Amino acid sequence: MKRKTCEECGGKVIEKKVPFSLYGQELGMFPAEVCNGCGEEVFEENTSEEIDHIAKEKGLWGLEAQTKITKIGASYAVIINKKIAEFAGLEHGMPVHVHPESKGKIVIEA
Ligand SMILES: [Zn+2]
Secondary structure (H helix, E strand, C coil): CCCCECCCCCCEEEEEEEEEEECCEEEEEEEEEEECCCCCEECCHHHHHHHHHHHHHCCCCCCCCCCCEEEECCEEEECCCHHHHHHHCCCCCCCCEEEEEECCEEEEEC
Protein backbone atom coordinates (compact mmCIF):
# COMPACT_ATOMS: atom_id res chain seq x y z
CA MET A 1 0.00 0.00 0.00
CA LYS A 2 2.90 2.37 -0.64
CA ARG A 3 1.69 5.56 -2.29
CA LYS A 4 4.03 7.60 -4.45
CA THR A 5 1.65 10.43 -5.25
CA CYS A 6 -1.08 12.03 -3.15
CA GLU A 7 -4.71 11.30 -4.11
CA GLU A 8 -5.70 14.75 -2.79
CA CYS A 9 -3.29 17.06 -4.62
CA GLY A 10 -0.97 14.92 -6.78
CA GLY A 11 2.03 15.90 -4.62
CA LYS A 12 4.97 13.60 -3.87
CA VAL A 13 4.55 11.24 -0.92
CA ILE A 14 7.51 10.44 1.32
CA GLU A 15 7.84 8.17 4.33
CA LYS A 16 8.93 9.77 7.59
CA LYS A 17 8.26 9.81 11.31
CA VAL A 18 5.82 12.47 12.43
CA PRO A 19 4.75 13.60 15.90
CA PHE A 20 1.17 12.77 16.87
CA SER A 21 -0.70 14.51 19.64
CA LEU A 22 -4.24 14.31 20.92
CA TYR A 23 -5.89 17.06 23.00
CA GLY A 24 -2.49 18.69 23.44
CA GLN A 25 -0.86 15.51 24.81
CA GLU A 26 2.16 14.27 22.83
CA LEU A 27 1.76 10.56 22.06
CA GLY A 28 5.11 10.10 20.29
CA MET A 29 6.68 9.88 16.81
CA PHE A 30 5.10 7.50 14.30
CA PRO A 31 5.99 6.39 10.76
CA ALA A 32 3.64 7.93 8.18
CA GLU A 33 3.36 8.55 4.46
CA VAL A 34 3.40 12.35 4.18
CA CYS A 35 2.51 14.45 1.11
CA ASN A 36 4.98 17.27 0.47
CA GLY A 37 2.21 19.17 -1.35
CA CYS A 38 -0.76 19.39 1.02
CA GLY A 39 0.91 17.82 4.07
CA GLU A 40 -1.65 15.03 4.38
CA GLU A 41 -0.38 12.31 6.75
CA VAL A 42 -1.50 8.71 6.33
CA PHE A 43 -0.72 6.06 8.94
CA GLU A 44 -0.75 2.36 8.22
CA GLU A 45 -3.40 0.32 10.01
CA ASN A 46 -1.04 -1.20 12.59
CA THR A 47 0.36 2.27 13.35
CA SER A 48 -3.20 3.61 13.86
CA GLU A 49 -3.87 0.72 16.25
CA GLU A 50 -0.67 1.53 18.18
CA ILE A 51 -1.73 5.21 18.44
CA ASP A 52 -5.21 4.17 19.70
CA HIS A 53 -3.58 1.87 22.27
CA ILE A 54 -1.32 4.66 23.60
CA ALA A 55 -4.26 7.10 23.68
CA LYS A 56 -6.26 4.61 25.78
CA GLU A 57 -3.32 4.05 28.16
CA LYS A 58 -3.03 7.80 28.68
CA GLY A 59 -6.77 8.10 29.41
CA LEU A 60 -7.38 10.08 26.22
CA TRP A 61 -10.11 7.78 24.95
CA GLY A 62 -13.75 8.83 24.81
CA LEU A 63 -13.06 12.50 25.52
CA GLU A 64 -15.59 13.68 22.94
CA ALA A 65 -19.31 13.90 23.49
CA GLN A 66 -22.45 15.18 21.83
CA THR A 67 -24.28 17.65 24.02
CA LYS A 68 -26.92 20.37 23.67
CA ILE A 69 -27.17 24.04 24.47
CA THR A 70 -29.50 24.60 27.43
CA LYS A 71 -31.21 27.91 28.18
CA ILE A 72 -30.94 29.40 31.68
CA GLY A 73 -32.76 32.74 31.89
CA ALA A 74 -31.36 34.91 29.10
CA SER A 75 -28.10 32.88 28.95
CA TYR A 76 -27.07 29.51 27.58
CA ALA A 77 -25.39 26.59 29.32
CA VAL A 78 -23.58 23.54 27.98
CA ILE A 79 -23.46 20.22 29.85
CA ILE A 80 -19.84 19.00 30.05
CA ASN A 81 -19.56 15.34 31.00
CA LYS A 82 -17.45 14.27 34.01
CA LYS A 83 -14.71 12.59 31.96
CA ILE A 84 -14.04 15.69 29.85
CA ALA A 85 -14.27 17.97 32.91
CA GLU A 86 -11.77 15.83 34.84
CA PHE A 87 -9.33 15.72 31.93
CA ALA A 88 -9.55 19.51 31.53
CA GLY A 89 -9.26 20.06 35.30
CA LEU A 90 -12.69 21.73 35.58
CA GLU A 91 -14.57 21.56 38.87
CA HIS A 92 -18.00 22.65 40.06
CA GLY A 93 -18.02 26.33 41.01
CA MET A 94 -14.60 27.00 39.53
CA PRO A 95 -14.26 30.40 37.80
CA VAL A 96 -13.52 29.97 34.10
CA HIS A 97 -12.81 32.34 31.22
CA VAL A 98 -15.00 31.87 28.14
CA HIS A 99 -14.32 33.43 24.75
CA PRO A 100 -15.08 32.64 21.12
CA GLU A 101 -12.10 31.38 19.14
CA SER A 102 -13.92 31.68 15.82
CA LYS A 103 -17.47 31.41 14.47
CA GLY A 104 -18.91 28.19 15.88
CA LYS A 105 -16.04 27.55 18.34
CA ILE A 106 -15.84 28.58 21.99
CA VAL A 107 -12.88 28.14 24.36
CA ILE A 108 -13.32 27.55 28.11
CA GLU A 109 -10.18 28.12 30.17
CA ALA A 110 -9.75 27.20 33.82
ZN1 LIG B 1 -1.29 16.12 -1.15
